[in-house]
Amino acid sequence: MKAIATDLPEVMILEPKVFGDSRGFFMESFNRRAFEAATGCERDFVQDNHSRSRRGVLRGLHYQLEQPQGKLVRVTHGRVYDVAVDLRRSSPNFGRWVGVELSADNHRQLWVPEGFGHGFVVLSESADFLYKTTDYYHPASERCIRYDDPELGIDWPVVPDLTLSDKDLAGAAFGEAEVFA
Numbered sequence: 103m104k105a106i107a108t109d110l111p112e113v114m115i116l117e118p119k120v121f122g123d124s125r126g127f128f129m130e131s132f133n134r135r136a137f138e139a140a141t142g143c144e145r146d147f148v149q150d151n152h153s154r155s156r157r158g159v160l161r162g163l164h165y166q167l168e169q170p171q172g173k174l175v176r177v178t179h180g181r182v183y184d185v186a187v188d189l190r191r192s193s194p195n196f197g198r199w200v201g202v203e204l205s206a207d208n209h210r211q212l213w214v215p216e217g218f219g220h221g222f223v224v225l226s227e228s229a230d231f232l233y234k235t236t237d238y239y240h241p242a243s244e245r246c247i248r249y250d251d252p253e254l255g256i257d258w259p260v261v262p263d264l265t266l267s268d269k270d271l272a273g274a275a276f277g278e279a280e281v282f283a
């Protein structure tokens with residue numbers, strides 16, 4: 103597994119080794135030892151999630167204030183533009199974001215540690231989004247920041263029929279959101 107740095111040092115792109123042959127391919131989509139060697143992070147992942155969305159769906163920006171979740175995300179069908187935002191007031195990168203295209207074809211994964219907001223928009227006809235989390239779902243402390251917050255200035259790709267949940271449409275402004283110390 104290769105780790106590729108992003109502009110946010112804690113957020114890393116991971117590229118697993120893919121073994122292709124005439125039948126198709128094989129890869130270890132997760133290997134704890136390889137993850138720890140690539141990221142320097144020791145984590146127990148406790149939940150696997152899978153969402154499917156059609157083109158133009160944007161999910162996010164989400165985070166949990168209590169039981170903050172580290173997320174190891176990947177796409178097994180289609181293409182998404184995936185975004186992480188540093189929500190830690192103490193960080194020199196507070197309010198900065200990174201975006202990366204994750205796809206079934208590039209096999210790329212993104213490690214989004216605790217303390218970051220996360221979201222993605224679907225670029226293909228549909229996308230299957232799978233991810234491991236380091237803590238359990240805690241809806242009581244789940245928060246959402248508007249994907250288009252002007253202060254964050256996330257440069258989302260333009261997609262037809264942008265579609266968000268009511269919860270995400272009602273997301274907080276970054277400047278008013280409860281974030282991390």
Ligand SMILES: Cc1cn([C@H]2C[C@H](O)[C@@H](COP(=O)(O)OP(=O)(O)O[C@H]3O[C@H](C)C(=O)[C@H](O)[C@H]3O)O2)c(=O)[nH]c1=O
Pocket residue numbers: 151153161162164165173220221222239267
């Ligand atoms: C996240 C989650 C949701 N749910 C239930 C709650 C709702 O009845 C239903 C859909 O939930 P929601 O609309 O919050 O799903 P997403 O919009 O995909 O939320 C996720 O989207 C962004 C990209 C994230 O990074 C988070 O992991 C997560 O917040 O699944 C569960 O039962 N367990 C869970 O862990």
